[in-house]
Amino acid sequence: DGGITQSPKYLFRKEGQNVTLSCEQNLNHDAMYWYRQDPGQGLRLIYYSQIVNDFQKGDIAEGYSVSREKKESFPLTVTSAQKNPTAFYLCASSTAATDTQYFGPGTRLTVL
Amino acid sequence: AQSVSQHNHHVILSEAASLELGCNYSYGGTVNLFWYVQYPGQHLQLLLKYFSGDPLVKGIKGFEAEFIKSKFSFNLRKPSVQWSDTAEYFCAVNAPYNQGGKLIFGQGTELSVKP
Numbered sequence: 001d002g003g004i005t006q007s008p009k010y011l012f013r014k015e016g017q018n019v020t021l022s023c024e025q026n027l028n029h030d031a032m033y034w035y036r037q038d039p040g041q042g043l044r045l046i047y048y049s050q051i052v053n054d055f056q057k058g059d060i061a062e063g064y065s066v067s068r069e070k071k072e073s074f075p076l077t078v079t080s081a082q083k084n085p086t087a088f089y090l091c092a093s094s095t096a097a098t099d100t101q102y103f104g105p106g107t108r109l110t111v112l
Numbered sequence: 113a114q115s116v117s118q119h120n121h122h123v124i125l126s127e128a129a130s131l132e133l134g135c136n137y138s139y140g141g142t143v144n145l146f147w148y149v150q151y152p153g154q155h156l157q158l159l160l161k162y163f164s165g166d167p168l169v170k171g172i173k174g175f176e177a178e179f180i181k182s183k184f185s186f187n188l189r190k191p192s193v194q195w196s197d198t199a200e201y202f203c204a205v206n207a208p209y210n211q212g213g214k215l216i217f218g219q220g221t222e223l224s225v226k227p
Contacts, residue, residue: 031213040121042202042217043156050212058214090156092215099144099163099209103156 003027004104006091011109021076021107023091030095032074036060037088049074078109085111114139118203118218125193126226133188133221135203145186146204146215147177156202162186195227
């Protein structure tokens, strides 16, 4: 099955710890995106990447980091510098041919 | 600044009622327009999209949306809702792919349909 997978579905961490969220796609899409979803605020862009080894900051990149070493993978690290990390994180991918983003199932991160 | 505004945060309807969810956007260039839906416990799914051509676009599950350029609007409609349409609906715009393709979302509208 083609698609986007995110793991884990639920993640709990203690305050002050870095945590990495996984996003993998087998759609052969060039571009990948990370969004954060908070109640009543829609989705906000954290980082995006259109080619391997290159990525750009989105609207709320502070306290986050990413890497894009492989086309299929775009992991997101939530660092201890992120002031309010508890949220639902969604990964998406797209290609120039369709210019449409498709989303993974999301990871709900709770920082205790 | 680029932005998307959805008029209603929470809409409650009875089954068979008609639905219209408002969406207005502010963007200085060519845009693509989208409606996504998030059913309880499920992925964010594409409902429909408009890139160009006929401003009335049809999507899945009987939904349609009309792009009115002069009003910067892209309202979502369905003539008769069902209980299974209970979900959160997001309007979004993006810059073309060669400009980054970033999506800008509205705040979302939660739709509750009473059986």
